[in-house]
Amino acid sequence: MGSGYGQRHPKDHWTFLRNMIHGADVIVEVLDARDIEGTRLQIAERWTGSKRLLVVANKADLLHEGAARQRLQNKGIYLSAKEGGAAGRNLLMRSILGRTGQRPLKAIFIGYPNVGKSSLINLLVGRQAVKVSPVAGTTKDIQWIRVNDELMVSDYRGMFPKSEKKESLVRKGAVKLGSEQEKYAFEFAGRALISRALRRWLEKRYDVDLDGAAGPEEVIRRIAVRRGWLLKGGEPNMGEAARHLLRAMMEAPEI
Ligand SMILES: Nc1nc2c(ncn2[C@@H]2O[C@H](COP(=O)(O)OP(=O)(O)O)[C@@H](O)[C@H]2O)c(=O)[nH]1
Ligand SMILES: [Mg+2]
16 A cells, blocks of 8 residues: 555555545544644545544643644644533534534544544543543444434544554554553653653652653652552562553653
């Protein structure tokens, strides 16, 4: 595939997505508000065309307080499936219905794994209509859900370009991690050494002082000691701390 898509997800998944896009009235592309550019599915945007596309930058609650928000293409919106409440639900509803006069309208939610597609659908429906999970890759099959007389919604499995590197998928929370957890926790700790804002956020989260930490290992060590994650002999339990750190990474203000 010259487009660079389709290898890690079998080709059928892209074909299926393309067919779904053709069959839908509105396509809601869910992005991570912390990485707008990095979580776009550009090929799907091309299939969609701009008229039917609604861009939703989700997880806006995780952004740094007062962080500048870039303008989204095509009157896209910032939202938090977690904290949006009734106002968020109304904004999403109005934005979808405003794309076209078609009624009932069929909207599909697409995007990277773990950006909050299922959570946004649940926000719309007002109950746990689809499964939400912190683990990437849980939405497997298609189901149309009726929100009301005007709107039917569905989500599709999380997708990402074939060319995307494992490191960046981990950073975006888009892949499940097995034995390499520690390695990526170290990478995250390393980013906290470069970004002062991220470091401050970690310090607050773990009530720990990270100033002057020489490297990622020391960041993790200080957190382990501060939180009492220790091995039998009293040595810091780096594995335990790394697992906690990876969970924190999902909620960090920068990814
Ligand atoms: N903080 C925050 N977390 C969210 C938000 N939306 C979803 N999540 C969390 O992100 C993870 C993935 O959500 P999910 O809806 O399953 O994503 P999907 O894979 O795109 O369907 C879950 O742990 C959700 O609780 C949001 O707006 N803010
Ligand atoms: Mg899902």
